[in-house]
Amino acid sequence: MQRGIGRAKGGAAAAVVALGLLILLWGTGEGRGLVRPPQGDAELPGPGEVPTLSPPPDVAAVTTSASEGDGMPAIDWGQVAIALFLILVLGIVLKWLLSRDWEQDHTELDDEPVGDRELLLEATGEAARARVLAEGDPRNAVVACWVALEDAAERGGMLRDPAETSAEFTRRVLTTWSVDEPTLDELAALYREARFSRREITPDHRDRAVAAMESVHDQLRHAREVG
Incomplete structure (x- = not known):
């Protein structure tokens, strides 16, 4: 990029x-x-006038005129x-x-830098998931799942392109650490629905978001172990 x-x-x-x-x-x-272009205006004969024919020019005079560039582009x-x-x-x-x-x-x-994986592990760990589940409102809980990832990605030190949104940047950071796209797609979709729609957000939405958050954590931990 x-x-x-x-x-x-x-x-x-x-x-x-x-x-x-x-x-x-x-x-x-x-x-x-x-x-x-050559300078000067040429005089054209008027109506009814017969142009005066001049005798043939002397060859030497023609040569001299050409050498001086008279009438030629300069x-x-x-x-x-x-x-x-x-x-x-x-x-x-x-x-x-x-x-x-x-x-x-x-x-x-x-x-x-590729970002701080430990910050992402902390943001998706058991303690973080417990705080999400403690949220009284399922809508706020779903939003908190994604916001935790965004905050960890921003603090990780990876360079962010000015054209990237916060969500795009977060996805790029996580995929750098081998988190799969389907998990991110589900969590991002739940976040957008909870944040921007007026549809009812139920405890089922919250449980799915927490499950996706846990999956992100497991994949990050696996990447650390095999890396």
Whole structure:
């Protein structure tokens, strides 16, 4: 996930550098293109006028006129050189930015903690389940089961993506410790129903949530023993 963010940063850096290139190229030309059209207005004969034919030009005069660039597009080689230099510099900067982003993402992936499993074991242990069962209202008990997992996941030290919700982050932490998806799906569904719906939450809902909580605890303990 962190690598995907790095690629997004690299793409944004590329877009910024490309935009900077366009602005700098435009600025060096002061609003003009690199190739300028010939200057001056040509006079066209009026209605009924017969254009006067001039004698054939002397070859030497034609050669001299062409060499002077009279009537030909003029290329500003100074601006061409500046543009090429800017392209080279911005290409180097872009390559450095992309390389720097990749190295940072690689480091984050290697150093990212996976969370504190002991906190999760404590949050789903026998004492925690007893506190849930002691809740007078089944709705509050079901909500407490999931909130206990969220709190333990947040305190575990695992890096959270800004785009993740608290529930998504909790699921990712637990699956990192080999907790299966069906157990999490059931507990999360019970939590959403108790928290956001107006349906009656019965002791049966509470017992199912506590059973899912116990299953999470057993899976965490098994992963610790085999790991």
